[in-house]
Amino acid sequence: MAKWLFKSEPDVFSWDDLVSRGKDGEEWDGVRNYQARNNMREMKEGELGFFYHSRSGLEIVGIVEICNEAHPDSTTEDERWECVDVRAVKPLPRAITMKEIKAEPRLKDMVLANNSRLSVQPVSEAEWDVILEISGA
DNA sequence: GCCAACGTTGGC
DNA sequence: GCCAACGTTGGC
Numbered sequence: 327m328a329k330w331l332f333k334s335e336p337d338v339f340s341w342d343d344l345v346s347r348g349k350d351g352e353e354w355d356g357v358r359n360y361q362a363r364n365n366m367r368e369m370k371e372g373e374l375g376f377f378y379h380s381r382s383g384l385e386i387v388g389i390v391e392i393c394n395e396a397h398p399d400s401t402t403e404d405e406r407w408e409c410v411d412v413r414a415v416k417p418l419p420r421a422i423t424m425k426e427i428k429a430e431p432r433l434k435d436m437v438l439a440n441n442s443r444l445s446v447q448p449v450s451e452a453e454w455d456v457i458l459e460i461s462g463a
Numbered sequence: 464g465c466c467a468a469c470g471t472t473g474g475c
Numbered sequence: 476g477c478c479a480a481c482g483t484t485g486g487c
Binding site for chain 1: 468469470471
């Protein structure tokens with residue numbers, strides 16, 4: 327199963343906000359970038375992703391699950407934009423910072439470290455495992 | 464708060 | 476179809 331990573335500014339929508347939505351999760355709306363949208367179209371229900379706090383957080387804080395595959399974004403009439411629904415699964419035992427990711431040779435090719443602008447991105451199985459490992463999971 | 468990097472827009 | 480101008484993102 328593919329792995330993913332979702333970025334959000336904690337001041338706008340944080341991990342705690344997602345946790346508060348419970349098992350129904352939240353629509354990952356507002357994405358207006360084709361690459362990010364295409365990634366969401368690839369997602370299958372039940373796949374997992376990391377939740378990353380950008381800008382004022384700069385760390386991976388938790389694991390989310392895709393609970394609804396791509397559907398039209400309810401926040402726009404523009405039918406180009408689609409989104410998935412995600413729900414919080416569990417927090418990482420320890421948040422992994424951008425600094426740690428950049429310092430870890432095995433994560434040097436991670437999209438997060440190389441294309442800071444992409445808000446929804448794929449994570450390789452190897453990268454996924456390294457993050458869990460250094461987090462102590 | 465700054466500004467580099469990136470994506471998008473629109474005039475030609 | 477090119478590319479300059481513009482707006483936004485996000486690390487620092």
